[in-house]
Amino acid sequence: MPLPSFARLLGTSLLAALTVAAATQAAAQATAQTPLRIGVEGAYPPFSEIGTDGKLKGFDIDIARALCERIKASCELVQSEFDALIPALRAKKIDAIVASMSITPERRKNVDFTERYYNTPARMMIREGVELDISPAGLKGRKIGVQRTTIHDRYATATFKQSTIVRYAKQDEVFLDLKSGRLDATLVDVVAGDIGFLKTPAGKGFRFHGPFYTDPAFFGDGAGIAVRKGDDTLRKSLNGAIAAIRADGSYKKIQDKYFAFDIYGADGAKKP
Helix, strand or coil, X not given: CHHHHHHHHHHHHHHHHHHHHHHHHHHHHHHHHCCEEEEECCEECCCEEECCCCCEEXXXXXXXXXXXXXXXXXXXXXXXXXHHHHHHHHCCCCCEEEEEEECCHHHHCCEEXXXXXXXXXXEEEEECXXXXXXXXXXXXXXXXXXXXXXXXXXXXXXXXXXXXXXEECCHHHHHHHHHHCCCCEEEEEHHHHHHHHHCCHHHCCEEEEEEEECCHHHHXXXXXXXXXXXXXXXXXXXXXXXXXXHHCCHHHHHHHHHCCCCCCCCCCCCCC
């Protein structure tokens, strides 16, 4: 009976192969259906905030959705305080961060970045009618508010050593204390400060003052999307998507919804 035995063996092997193939296909489909978890802040207008309808909105939010559409990924936006985003990424609770996060040497030690998707400087904001010398000596003894763990926090801490640096979880909280008089100044991104505060009723009576801050050692190479160290597949895919939405006009359409100027900034050296 050698032939039937061989036939049974062949049938068993074929069934096993088909079972493995089916399992592999199912796993691939499950992976494709797993949402890409994007960490966002939701408290940094006009880049990321909660609308009156309770939904996330802003430049970062629209960019995240456009990139997900471009790479054909189902994405889940995960809201978090800014200083918890990198720990969440490293702990694999999220897969990427789209939260106006500047590409700095310090952050590169813990995460990888895409190329930038915008680039804006920082500046001090103070009350109108108050004359302050915006220098380390001029702000001696003054209170400067910053959002903690940001580039503004690091720069203010390193530069204004004779000032009291007051740290907050959210930039909106900084603006509240600036308005109440508990702060003398805040170091903030010029766009977030202008649109998120100065051009609102709460910002009446305040102004930018002093130089623009752009030192790459602190302010990096613009805002990029953070991914886990070594996740080159996702990083390259997002880089391609950033280039694609800039090329086809999608980026400009989103930009023009929020800003009356080019927020991307002048082209510089590409990052690998």
